Amino acid sequence: MAIQVKEREHQDVETEQLMSGCEAIAEAIRLADVDVMAAYPIRPYDGVMQAAAKLIANGKMDVEYIVADGEHSQFEIVKHACAVGSRVFVGSSGVGWFYAFEAIAVTAGLRLPVVAICGNRALDDPGAFGTEHNDSLAVRDLGWLLPWAETAQEAMDLALMAWRVGEDKRVSLPVAIGLDGAFLTHSQQIVRIPTQAAVNTFLPRFDLGDRLLHPDNPITIAPQVDQDWLMEIRMQNDQAMRKAHDVVSEAHADFKKLFGRGGDSPFLDEYMTDDAEYVVFGQGTLALPMKVAIRRLRKEGHKVGLVRLKWFRPFPTQEIVKSLSRFKAVGIIDRDYSFGSPHYGGVLYNEVRSALYSQEKRPTIVGFIAGLGGREIEQPMATEIFEKTKAAASDIKSGDTCHWIGVRS
Amino acid sequence: MHTQLGASGSAALGTAAGLKVLMRKGKLKNEKINVIAFCGDGGGADMGIGAISATLTHKDYNCLVLLYDNESYANTDIQLSSQTPYGAVTTFSPSGTKKRLMHTRWKKNVPGMLAAGHPESRYIAAGCAAYAVDLMNKIRKALELGGPTFVHTLDPCPKGWDYHPQYSQELGHLAVECGIWPLYEVIDRVCNLTGPTRQIAEGRKKRKPVYEYLKRQGRFAHFAEEDVEHFQHEVDKMWTEWLIPGVIPFTIAAKDQTILKIDKKPLHEQKTA
Numbered sequence: 195m196a197i198q199v200k201e202r203e204h205q206d207v208e209t210e211q212l213m214s215g216c217e218a219i220a221e222a223i224r225l226a227d228v229d230v231m232a233a234y235p236i237r238p239y240d241g242v243m244q245a246a247a248k249l250i251a252n253g254k255m256d257v258e259y260i261v262a263d264g265e266h267s268q269f270e271i272v273k274h275a276c277a278v279g280s281r282v283f284v285g286s287s288g289v290g291w292f293y294a295f296e297a298i299a300v301t302a303g304l305r306l307p308v309v310a311i312c313g314n315r316a317l318d319d320p321g322a323f324g325t326e327h328n329d330s331l332a333v334r335d336l337g338w339l340l341p342w343a344e345t346a347q348e349a350m351d352l353a354l355m356a357w358r359v360g361e362d363k364r365v366s367l368p369v370a371i372g373l374d375g376a377f378l379t380h381s382q383q384i385v386r387i388p389t390q391a392a393v394n395t396f397l398p399r400f401d402l403g404d405r406l407l408h409p410d411n412p413i414t415i416a417p418q419v420d421q422d423w424l425m426e427i428r429m430q431n432d433q434a435m436r437k438a439h440d441v442v443s444e445a446h447a448d449f450k451k452l453f454g455r456g457g458d459s460p461f462l463d464e465y466m467t468d469d470a471e472y473v474v475f476g477q478g479t480l481a482l483p484m485k486v487a488i489r490r491l492r493k494e495g496h497k498v499g500l501v502r503l504k505w506f507r508p509f510p511t512q513e514i515v516k517s518l519s520r521f522k523a524v525g526i527i528d529r530d531y532s533f534g535s536p537h538y539g540g541v542l543y544n545e546v547r548s549a550l551y552s553q554e555k556r557p558t559i560v561g562f563i564a565g566l567g568g569r570e571i572e573q574p575m576a577t578e579i580f581e582k583t584k585a586a587a588s589d590i591k592s593g594d595t596c597h598w599i600g601v602r603s
Numbered sequence: 604m605h606t607q608l609g610a611s612g613s614a615a616l617g618t619a620a621g622l623k624v625l626m627r628k629g630k631l632k633n634e635k636i637n638v639i640a641f642c643g644d645g646g647g648a649d650m651g652i653g654a655i656s657a658t659l660t661h662k663d664y665n666c667l668v669l670l671y672d673n674e675s676y677a678n679t680d681i682q683l684s685s686q687t688p689y690g691a692v693t694t695f696s697p698s699g700t701k702k703r704l705m706h707t708r709w710k711k712n713v714p715g716m717l718a719a720g721h722p723e724s725r726y727i728a729a730g731c732a733a734y735a736v737d738l739m740n741k742i743r744k745a746l747e748l749g750g751p752t753f754v755h756t757l758d759p760c761p762k763g764w765d766y767h768p769q770y771s772q773e774l775g776h777l778a779v780e781c782g783i784w785p786l787y788e789v790i791d792r793v794c795n796l797t798g799p800t801r802q803i804a805e806g807r808k809k810r811k812p813v814y815e816y817l818k819r820q821g822r823f824a825h826f827a828e829e830d831v832e833h834f835q836h837e838v839d840k841m842w843t844e845w846l847i848p849g850v851i852p853f854t855i856a857a858k859d860q861t862i863l864k865i866d867k868k869p870l871h872e873q874k875t876a
């Protein structure tokens with residue numbers, strides 16, 4: 195169901211506003227005419243709920259806004275509201291995300307296109323409010339689409355994409371947008387707010403079709419199927435995830451036509467890579483300090499660049515292969531950990547290496563764990579990452595190592 | 604639609620909220636749709652009690668939570684829950700050579716607790732499948748009054764209670780007639796005892812000894828005389844000491860009876876002391 199859109203017809207009446215990543219998501223909720231949302235407090239994601247509550251209180255949008263008694267309830271409430279045909283929004287962070295884990299798992303199993311944000315936060319214990327990606331990444335195998343935003347603008351844009359892609363009948367999967375805690379959830383940037391008319395063109399009305407739970411459409415949802423049917427159903431989820439790749443591309447193309455934003459590739463954002471020999475690869479806001487380092491190192495004559503991943507699920511394997519095989523070495527920066535994994539690397543590191551396994555031409559891939567718990571990636575750390583990446587280029591095996599960056603001894 | 608074990612309150616709430624907003628926005632035909640969420644004693648009285656409690660405070664949504672109480676986690680092979688009666692054998696509370704009773708907690712008073720704690724819910728009731736008409740009426744009233752409502756039913760379980768299925772109705776009757784499981788409804792904060800419970804309370808019927816009930820079930824076969832006595836004593840307290848028999852477990856001390864004569868006029872009509 196490709197949507198016909200004309201080029202940038204509404205762009206001229208867009209407005210600009212200074213807002214945080216959380217506030218940008220709240221604007222997206224308004225523009226998408228969300229029907230039901232459920233809130234529960236945990237920092238930093240809850241900035242979205244605070245901003246959305248204000249929009250409701252000020253009569254800017256009509257959303258059934260439910261403050262739940264815990265995250266399990268929060269995610270169950272929107273799951274059930276979605277089953278009767280509501281467009282829904284929900285979110286959490288860190289341990290709150292884990293408190294909802296059962297509901298998160300079944301939402302994907304049910305193929306209900308719930309849209310969530312995960313305001314990425316370190317898991318307890320010990321306590322830390324800052325960003326770390328293990329909360330979002332914990333659902334990586336379950337059938338949630340997982341885009342990651344770098345800026346407040348991208349947060350809003352990805353949210354609008356999320357309903358469009360998730361609710362598309364070819365996909366029908368939930369989406370959780372990763373927003374780095376504090377760095378993105380609570381820092382303000384200029385955001386262009388699209389017009390309602392343009393959003394209406396981009397985002398069709400949610401229609402569950404014959405899967406709608408309604409007395410006029412007698413069906414059963416989530417029956418006990420056991421080994422008789424489970425594999426068939428799991429494989430349908432796999433197929434939906436495969437199709438999501440194309441649906442994301444399609445939505446990205448339409449988004450670009452309508453709003454003029456989104457970059458060349460729906461999946462990867464490349465910075466100074468045209469002639470680059472050594473690049474770093476990562477997701478979220480760590481792009482910012484790395485870009486500063488790239489500009490500095492380039493002045494010193496180093497051919498360095500950055501590839502930023504925009505969608506972790508579906509993992510854009512072909513795009514990554516095509517992009518990364520151009521370089522001599524790639525340093526993968528994980529703002530996460532995966533204790534005991536191959537080479538004791540982070541999640542991204544092992545996923546990227548797996549994607550490149552069968553390629554004849556492949557760069558050295560070396561792993562870095564950095565910025566955990568919201569620690570700033572400072573310039574000396576960025577330099578160290580590039581130096582270590584360059585040093586690893588001569589020998590592909592030297593990539594079988596994962597370096598922890600900026601750790602006090 | 605099946606939901607998760609502790610999620611019946613949230614399932615009811617989310618469904619009702621979704622239907623309400625879609626009808627308000629004209630995205631769905633405007634009509635009355637009854638939303639009923641079923642749960643067991645494990646899913647409702649233990650794991651999901653928080654969500655049910657929250658749902659009962661959302662007075663703008665029409666939904667009924669119906670708790671089927673078979674007094675154990677039956678699906679997973681009869682483990683004790685907060686609704687399993689004192690002393691009963693379950694697979695988590697076997698009777699052994701050193702400990703005769705492994706389960707020594709008194710059954711949690713769920714409908715009473717919910718009625719006491721959720722004054723805006725228009726209908727909260729305790730029923731029993733053995734009194735079908737009484738139960739049917741309770742469900743009807745819950746749905747008709749609207750808002751978030753709750754009905755808890757005691758449902759004799761041949762497997763978990765260890766008796767022949769042909770005695771299910773009889774055991775339901777005995778639970779009520781022995782005063783162990785009182786039948787009542789709370790409509791707009793007014794408590795109304797129903798069926799034999801009302802007859803007992805009005806003195807038209809005498810409570811049967813709990814032994815009549817206990818002796819019919821294998822789960823109490825290990826009871827010694829003192830266990831039966833303790834059980835009887837606790838049930839007696841429900842009828843002699845509770846403010847409302849089987850509903851509200853606390854009362855007012857004899858010396859404080861004047862509290863009941865409190866001035867009930869609205870604040871602006873009250874004389875200053």
Ligand SMILES: Cc1ncc(C[n+]2csc(CCOP(=O)(O)OP(=O)(O)O)c2C)c(N)n1
Nearest residue numbers: 608643644645646647673675676677678679
């Ligand atoms: C979160 C979670 N924990 C445990 C289970 C396992 N489980 C399935 S059914 C069940 C028993 C439920 O007991 P109850 O709610 O009383 O229903 P009954 O089987 O007695 O009708 C349990 C514990 C589950 N499904 N989900």
Ligand code: SF4
Nearest residue numbers: 673677760761762763
């Ligand atoms: S006898 Fe009835 S209530 Fe008991 S376990 Fe079997 S089906 Fe459940």
Ligand SMILES: [Mg+2]
Nearest residue numbers: 643644675677
């Ligand atoms: Mg049970």
